[in-house]
Amino acid sequence: MVQHDEFEVWYTAEDFPDTFHRTGRMVFTVDALAHALFVTGRAPQDQAAYGWTSVYEWLHRVALIPAYVRRAPTGRLTRSDLARALDRSEKVALSYALGQAMTGVFSRQVVSVRFLMHVDRYAARYGIRFAANTRQRADLFGEREAGGWVVAEAKGRSGNIDDELKGTMRAQKRTIRSVGGAPPALAFGCAAHFPQYKGVPDHLKLHAVDPVEEELEAVDLPVDRDRFILAYYEPFLAALDAGKEEPVLDGYALASFGPFNVSVGILATVARRVRRARQGRLDHLYQDVVSILDTQLTTPGPNRFSDGTAVMSKWQQALDQDDWSSESDETYPDWWTGPDR
Template identity: 50%
Template sequence: MPHRNRFTAACRPIAFPAGLISPNAVLEFTTDDLAHALFATGRAPGDEVRHGWASVWEFVHRTSLIPAYVRRTRGGALVKSALARELDRSEKGTLSYSLGQALTGIFCERKLGVTHLLHIDRYGSRWGVVFAATKKRADLFGLSPTGWVVAEAKGRSNGMEPALPNTLVAQKRSVKSISGKRPWLALGCVAAFPPHRHELSITAVDPDEEGPEPVDVDLDLDRYMLAYYEPFLAAIAAGTPQVRDQRYLTSRLGLLDLRVGLRKDIAARVQQASQGQLSGLYDSVVELLDSGVELDEAATAFPDGTLVGSDWTDAISLNDWRF
């Protein structure tokens, strides 16, 4: 992506294993990264038979928040537009929550190597899995090279409360196991806008103990992979087909100025799984991804085999954010 579309945000890690993340970490990302993370961390399943295009409408809603309310300073910081500051409390909450999820997704990919971060409710809704009733359950989970990562995403429209980092440290792990295995990391990630600078910053905390009622997630890896990719196929089907690269199945969502794609070999295998050939999907996708990431000059190719290209340069460059 062009340099003018790249954001940088200070990242403060707390209580992570020594040497895992630099105490002066910086997270770099683009509008493509934001759009991809908003899609991947969405709650709505992509099963069109039972849920129609719910995941597509959710994606359209969440990604439209970026050109509408997000701006970039000359220095690369992410700030909110003047219109975003005029939203009512509930609308600000929606924007903050979405940014919190997006930045949690980007953090988990860049710093922890999680390529398929999934909303736990998407998996539950897709497969009829009922989890124990608790208000403290984490939002997201995904597999890293070292093991499972569980993440709770938070967003703040202003600064983070002074006590929140300590609260997150004290907050216990809400997921005890995934497929019988204890998560490698269980973190809380907060995206906030400190009032003295109004620029996005990230605080990530790794609580090291389990809570009083931790959840066991009985997960099937093939179902996990299908739940992850189905919304991408739904979005591609909803858009206008494009054939700019023979390696990808792509389409354009015109009003959003957004291009979405998936490698054709992975798309074909996922489509087979959605039609009943589910067994072995996880291993098949991992094997295909091991062949490497296919590059595309007009968009960002992600480690999960998807492609996202946003054309929001004019929108995020507007100077309607100055205080």
């Protein structure tokens, strides 16, 4: 049963290992979507050089949710009429952001990735340079809770996806040969799209592909786990510093962004450890943070996540607005609407 603050999105997983279901249903909150927009952002995180760039970028991205995202009565994620009326370049930007975020949701819910980051953000943070012929590379990488690196290529489309897009995802997801000296445990491409059935726009769906072939020009991504964790949490620290400080709640340090109706939090113990790492105590950061999460993190809730962070929004009124095109009376086939429809 989908709750009033939750979305339902169906996915298809093509060529994944047998341990994954061919089709599946993801249920997640609007705060989970906002969290995914946060961690998949690509803005530089060197606060000394760039100020609060990452915070402004994230606020811009999350503002897309109350502006353009709506919840249908069934719980399906759809677009507002305003989103459908955007010009082509604006639709591309919206699709790109949703593609990144939904890849983040899929990575967390289906692939069990606890830490996910944009490749360009990590590379920019530590001055990693790629060869000139490697511009086509996967977007995201992270680590599963059970161990093992994951590489993901994210795409977003405002209509149907085709074989050409699937081919592009197949190529780009395998452009990273290794992460930290080890081959990825899983590398996949993920496309979030609003398909059409008989000319009628449908709700958001996800299509993921995971073939095994590797590109000839694949690159190695040098990653140190301690520096990875530092780069992962820096945007959250920047948000705490940029927003209005709120009282600590259940062990979470919090900051709010009033006009945006959203708050960001992080376990105070994690925040303190990461701040010490920024001051020079980087050694063993990864193990220390994982130990904190394993011992202090309660069961993740609708706005608290397995990485020890929290995102809390107040967008229900906007999400429930009746300003989106109504569903068709067409009888959709089972493969279109999901096995339980």
